Amino acid sequence: MNSVDQPTPVAHTTFDPTNAARIAARAAAARAAEHDHDGxxxxADVEHLRTLGLLAAPIPRDEDGAGLGEEPGAADLCSVLRIIGSGSLALGRIYEGHVxxxxLVARYGDRSQRARLFEDARLGHLFGVWNTELFDDGLKLEEVAGGYRLRAGKILASGxxxxxxxxxxxxxxxxxxxFMVIPELTPGTRADLSDWRAHGMRASATGKVDLTGLPIGSGELLGEPDSYSRQPYFFGGAWRFAAVQLxxxxxxxxxxxxxxxxxxxGPDPHQSARLGEGLIATETARLWVERAARIVFEDDLHPERIVAYVHLxxxxxxxxxxxxxxxxxxxVGLQGFLRDHPLERASRDLATYLRQPAPDFxxxxxxxxxxxxxxSAGDLWRDSGDVP
Structure with a gap:
């Protein structure tokens, strides 16, 4: 990881996150094969996100950030996640967790927590969200003098x-x-990637992390109990990974x-027909994702209705x-399964990343x-005030 000693200023009046994402995606696509190996x-792509201002971009505007995803709305974030995912799904997965x-810090952190953690983002620290338990009894906050100490860890932790x-x-x-907490980790420590031998997304550094013994101050608990699972934001946030998948x-x-x-x-009619079908499917997915992002951001519907739409x-x-x-x-045929063809890696990464938790649920x-x-079906996803 890059050194984190130089703040990355983001002038939100001139910052164009979509253009920055396009620059990052082009570079990431060129390096994707290089990163495609176990571990x-x-x-280099994460460092590029930092220099482009994208690591600090989600900081709210009133706290000297660009407000990506909240101000003026979710449309820019949807485009950024989609574009970065088109260059590298592994990078898209990492950036989605960072955002x-x-x-969550912006929504649930107190003034002191927001100031400290947003400054860390400006300095180039990479954030993520890890919620899958390492042991059956889960990660614990054991009470000690002056605060807590962590016991156990997480699995399937990307980055x-x-x-x-x-x-x-x-x-x-x-x-x-x-509770949510954000411990301070030193890169290169506490991680075990030995079990991540996945078909695709090999560059996502997904593995086990043992957090045992890390101190957590009593003032470092983020939000209220169960804030993390509050709806519609918990299930509704799935639109972000769907944007990366798109x-x-x-x-x-x-x-x-x-x-x-x-x-x-290309002119062969069978090939043209296949491509046309693929374009229809892709545009259908884009329309779903963009509307899901808008519905979650606007928050005008009942939480259960928002969640239902994002599930769909x-x-x-x-x-x-x-x-x-x-x-x-x-x-493409057999060529698309040969390792020197770009479709081979892209297909593996997409097939793997499409496997998100609980699709049947x-x-x-x-x-x-x-x-x-x-x-009526036509009015399900309209604000009740708009339904005659």
């Missing part, structure tokens, strides 16, 4: 060994209350189209991604919600 991590953590400011969930002992789908489309142009096979959106993106993968691989819970509603 890989796009460190998520900073948004393990590189994230220096992870937001983790832990339960107090005694009390069994769930970028991965668009990346596959670009590789596929370039292959057809290079080989002169993430399902629509998964369906589109699987469809595009099948179409692209059939179109997401789909069926959304359907159950709609079954319990009486409003």
């Amino acid at each position: 890989g991590f796009p460190a 998520n953590a900073l948004q 393990a060994g590189f994230v220096s400011r992870p937001l983790v969930t832990a339960r107090t002992v005694p009390g069994d209350l769930a 970028g991965g789908i668009e990346g596959v489309i670009d590789i596929w189209r370039d292959h057809l142009r290079r080989t002169g096979r 959106a993430r399902t629509a993106v998964e369906t589109a991604g699987l469809s595009v993968l099948q179409l692209a691989q059939r179109s 997401a789909l069926t819970s959304a359907a159950r919600y709609v079954l319990g509603e009486t409003v």
Whole structure:
């Protein structure tokens, strides 16, 4: 990871996050093959995000940031996540976790916590959100004099060994209350990547992290008990990873189209039909993601209705991604499975990243919600004040 001794100023009046994301995505795409190995991590790409101002961009404007994702709305963040994902899904996954953590700090942190942690972001520290438990009893906050001490750790932690400011969930002992905390980690410590031998997303440095013994001051508990799982933000936040997935789908489309142009096979009617079907699926996914981002940000609907829409959106993106993968691989043929073809890595990364937790729950819970509603299907996702 980069040194973190120089603040990265972001003048929000001139900062263009979408353009910065395009610059980052082009560079990340050029380096993606280099990072694609067991234990890989796009460190150079993360440093590029820092120098472009994107690590500090989610800091609210009234705290000297660019307000990415909140001001003026979610549209810019949706575009940024999509574009970065199109260049590198591993980088997109890492950046989405960084943004998520900073948004939670902005929403639930007190003035002192926000000042300290936002300054860390300006200095180039990489944030993340790790919530999958290492042991059956989960991460604990054991009460000691003056505060707490962590016991146990997390698994499936992306950026393990590189994230220096992870937001983790832990339960107090005694009390069994769930809080968010952000311990300070030294890069290269406490991480074990030996079990991450995944088909794709090899550059995401996903692994186990043992946090045992780390001190947490009593004033470092973020928010109220169970703030992390508060709805609609908990399930509703899935739109962010769906936006990164959408970028991965668009990346596959670009590789596929370039292959057809290079080989002169594009005019073939069967190839054109496949590409057309892929474009329809991709645009469908984009419309779902953009509206999901807007619905969550506007927060005008009942929380259960917002969550239901986001559940449907993430399902629509998964369906589109699987469809595009099948179409692209059939179109390109055996060449797309050879390691020197860009489609091979892009397909592995997308197929892996599409596997998000509880897809059946997401789909069926959304359907159950709609079954319990009486409003017409066309008005389900409109603000009640707009329904005549």
